[in-house]
Amino acid sequence: xxxxxxxxxxxxxxxxxxxxxxxxxxxxxxxxxxxxxxxxxxxxxxxxxxxxxxxxxxxxxxxxxxxxxxxxxxxxxxxxxxxxxxxxxxxxxxxxxxxxxxxxxxxxxxxxxxxxxxxxxxxxxxxxxxxxxxxxxxxxxxxxxxxxxxxxxxxxxxxxxxxxxxxxxxxxxxxxxxxxxxxxxxxxxxxxxxxxxxxxxxxxxxxxxxxxxxxxxxxxxxxxxxxxxxxxxxxxxxxxxxxxxxxxxxxxxxxxxxxxxxxxxxxxxxxxxxxxxxxxxxxxxxxxxxxxxxxxxxxxxxxxxxxxxxxxxxxxxxxxxxxxxxxxxxxxxxxxxxxxxxxxxxxxxxxxxxxxxxxxxxxxxxxxxxxxxxxxxxxxxxxxxxxxxxxxxxxxxxxxxxxxxxxxxxxxxxxxxxxxxxxxxxxxxxxxxxxxxxxxxxxxxxxxxxx
Amino acid sequence: xxxxxxxxxxxxxxxxxxxxxxxxxxxxxxxxxxxxxxxxxxxxxxxxxxxxxxxxxxxxxxxxxxxxxx
Numbered sequence: 001x002x003x004x005x006x007x008x009x010x011x012x013x014x015x016x017x018x019x020x021x022x023x024x025x026x027x028x029x030x031x032x033x034x035x036x037x038x039x040x041x042x043x044x045x046x047x048x049x050x051x052x053x054x055x056x057x058x059x060x061x062x063x064x065x066x067x068x069x070x071x072x073x074x075x076x077x078x079x080x081x082x083x084x085x086x087x088x089x090x091x092x093x094x095x096x097x098x099x100x101x102x103x104x105x106x107x108x109x110x111x112x113x114x115x116x117x118x119x120x121x122x123x124x125x126x127x128x129x130x131x132x133x134x135x136x137x138x139x140x141x142x143x144x145x146x147x148x149x150x151x152x153x154x155x156x157x158x159x160x161x162x163x164x165x166x167x168x169x170x171x172x173x174x175x176x177x178x179x180x181x182x183x184x185x186x187x188x189x190x191x192x193x194x195x196x197x198x199x200x201x202x203x204x205x206x207x208x209x210x211x212x213x214x215x216x217x218x219x220x221x222x223x224x225x226x227x228x229x230x231x232x233x234x235x236x237x238x239x240x241x242x243x244x245x246x247x248x249x250x251x252x253x254x255x256x257x258x259x260x261x262x263x264x265x266x267x268x269x270x271x272x273x274x275x276x277x278x279x280x281x282x283x284x285x286x287x288x289x290x291x292x293x294x295x296x297x298x299x300x301x302x303x304x305x306x307x308x309x310x311x312x313x314x315x316x317x318x319x320x321x322x323x324x325x326x327x328x329x330x331x332x333x334x335x336x337x338x339x340x341x342x343x344x345x346x347x348x349x350x351x352x353x354x355x356x357x358x359x360x361x362x363x364x365x366x367x368x369x370x371x372x373x374x375x376x377x378x379x380x381x382x383x384x385x386x387x388x389x390x391x392x393x394x395x396x397x398x399x400x401x402x403x404x405x406x407x408x409x410x411x412x413x414x415x416x417x418x419x420x421x422x423x424x425x426x427x428x429x430x431x432x433x434x435x436x437x438x439x440x441x442x443x444x445x446x447x448x449x450x451x
Numbered sequence: 452x453x454x455x456x457x458x459x460x461x462x463x464x465x466x467x468x469x470x471x472x473x474x475x476x477x478x479x480x481x482x483x484x485x486x487x488x489x490x491x492x493x494x495x496x497x498x499x500x501x502x503x504x505x506x507x508x509x510x511x512x513x514x515x516x517x518x519x520x521x
Contacts, residue, residue, distance in 0.1 A: 341518050392467050393508060398460035400487060400495050404453055413453075424460050425493055432487075434460050434495060447453050 015227060016084040022224040023086045027106040030113035035231045036085060037110065043071070044078035048087060048102070052111060057091060057099035133276065136239050139265065143278035146262030147201065150208075152315045154178065155193065173215045174208055194351045197319055197359075205280060208261065221250065229254060233263075233281050241267070241274040297363045301338070303376040309334040310365060322346055323356045338379065343386050353387035397437040398424055404431045409450055416446040458486055459501050461494050467508075468492055474507060 015026070015036070026032050037048055050066075051058065060079075067075040079100070082088040088100040134142065154174055178193035196204060209230070216226050229251055236242060244266070247255060255275050259266045263281040267274055298311040299320075307324050309316055312332050320326055320336055323346035328335040346356065357380050364374035373380070404410040410431040417423035422439025426432070435443055461471065468491060475485045484500040496504070 339518075341516055389512075393461060393463040393471075393504070395501050395504075396460045396462070397498070398458060398495070400456040400458060400460075402454050402456075409453070424462075425489055427489070432489075434489070434493075437457075440455065444455070 016081075018224065018227075020086060022222075024103070024105045026224050026228055027086075027103060027109055029228055029232065030109045031235050032228060032231050033106050033110040034113060035234065036087065036106075040081065041074075041078055043067075043074050044081050047078060047082065048110075051088075051100075051102045052107060052114075054102065055107075057093060057101040059093070060098040060100060063100065133239065133241060133267075134265065139239055139276065139278050142265055143262040143280050144201075146260070147205070147280065148313060148315050150261055151197075151204070152318065155197070155315075155318065174211050194322065194349075194355050194359075201280075205261070212257070225250065226254065233258075233277060236277045236281070238277055238281075241276050244273045244275060297365050297369055299360055299363045300365045300368050301360055301375045301379055303378055305338045305379055305382075307334075307336045307338060309336070319359075322349075323351060338383070340386050343383060344390065347387055347390055353383045357383060396424060398434050399437060399440045399443075400432070400434050401443070402430070402432045407431070409447070412450065413443055413447060416443050456486060456495075458498050459496050461496060461504075463492060465491050468494065470508070470511070471504060474504070 015023070018026070027036075037045060040048065047063070063079070064072075064075065079088065082100075083090050086103055087106050089103055091099050091101065093099050154171070155178065178196055196207060213223055213226055213230075216223050244252060244255065255264060255266070258264050258281070259275070261280070262278060264275040264277050267276065298309050298316065300308040300310070302308075307320065309320055310333055311317075317326060317329055317334050320334060323343055324336040324338045325342045326334060326336040343353075343356070347353070357375065360375045360379075361373075368374050401413065404413070410428075410433070414423060414426055414433055417433065417435040417439055420439040420442050422436035422442075423433065424436060425434040461468075463471070471494065472485065472488065475483050478484070484497040484503075485494055486497065487495040489495060
């Protein structure tokens with residue numbers, strides 16, 4: 001296993017950070033292996049396919065010969081990834097040279113899948129039972145609407161008309177870095193929370209799923225089982241119905257949670273119920289880099305600080321309310337104004353001027369997005385100035401030193417404080433200085449040594 | 452013998468420094484908090500007054516703003 005602990009940026013990073021035994025168990029499922037294969041860089045894919053039917057260890061030097069001299073760094077990245085994921089097992093042979101061998105479990109599962117083909121644990125239900133399935137367009141609209149409803153409940157619980165079924169303890173897990181709680185006050189969005197809202201849908205979804213998986217052990221659920229089921233889910237076809245009866249009770253719980261997030265839609269029939277994966281579900285096995293599509297902008301900012309948001313979304317209204325004064329909320333238009341007072345409210349919550357400006361620029365309405373700049377300069381500069389106004393006074397815990405016996409002692413003490421990067425102020429004539437509290441101990445030790 | 456005094460070092464612009472000095476002057480003798488005025492933009496104050504100064508500045512700022520009723 002790699003010594004470096006991986007900060008998960010996508011599903012596969014999370015897989016790579018799992019212990020060896022759990023990984024091997026995971027690789028018993030052919031679809032997991034296929035998802036892993038899909039997520040790899042092209043060179044790593046080639047190595048897996050090339051080594052798929054080789055049962056013995058292959059010398060690292062031999063692998064290096066497959067690469068042109070200019071491709072050494074790509075080669076190293078690919079090999080490192082395969083070792084991290086335990087697709088390749090590293091070893092040392094009798095000549096004390098490094099070798100790689102394909103993980104036997106992974107090899108067997110993928111061989112079987114590619115040679116014999118594979119069927120999902122459940123097939124889609126016949127169409128005579130599942131009458132009136134939603135169209136793909138309706139399904140996508142449902143998914144985004146459900147996801148937005150979740151986001152709204154996440155950041156502004158009082159605004160939700162029909163709360164979701166997700167347990168409040170689970171919701172708190174999602175919220176713990178997004179909202180800050182103070183005594184007797186309504187929860188407020190943190191800097192991280194606003195940053196979360198600035199992400200595109202796939203990145204947001206990934207954050208939530210990661211928290212869901214990380215927290216699973218606390219709920220008595222094995223993270224490997226959870227990852228396995230979710231990756232399996234991403235291989236289901238969008239828009240096809242799959243019977244809930246084929247699920248274990250554990251999987252049924254997950255499906256209900258995922259339905260709240262918009263990853264699946266659950267429908268009830270006379271003879272049972274079924275779930276239908278949406279586009280969000282199939283995105284789970286994709287790397288974030290693959291999904292670079294961005295939502296269409298909806299915000300127009302004018303030089304008089306008025307904001308017009310052409311949106312039907314209540315979530316967008318709540319986001320704008322964080323830093324602007326919303327004056328009218330019409331069915332498809334939100335009218336507001338950026339004011340000093342509304343911005344101060346945002347700054348006090350830890351949202352920064354740069355975040356607000358970035359939000360306005362990234363969500364600029366197509367009619368103004370091509371303008372240079374898309375947000376008027378007088379507005380962006382004023383937002384920055386108002387933020388600077390809040391930070392006019394800097395305060396630092398410190399110690400004031402005076403009554404030095406000689407010039408040499410004073411100069412030495414100043415140098416000592418400077419070395420520790422803690423000298424805040426000095427007056428050479430009077431031999432006075434101010435140092436940071438953290439540096440006080442070092443200066444005092446220095447002065448003691450001068451006696 | 453070298454003397455060390457614990458406190459808070461304040462760094463700000465000239466008008467804000469004048470505001471803080473005026474705040475100090477308007478308090479009774481027992482509540483004055485400035486230990487040393489170092490120069491136009493720096494001063495050294497009692498350790499416990501950081502929050503008080505911040506809230507007074509915030510109130511001063513709010514007194515000069517108007518929020519239109521909804």
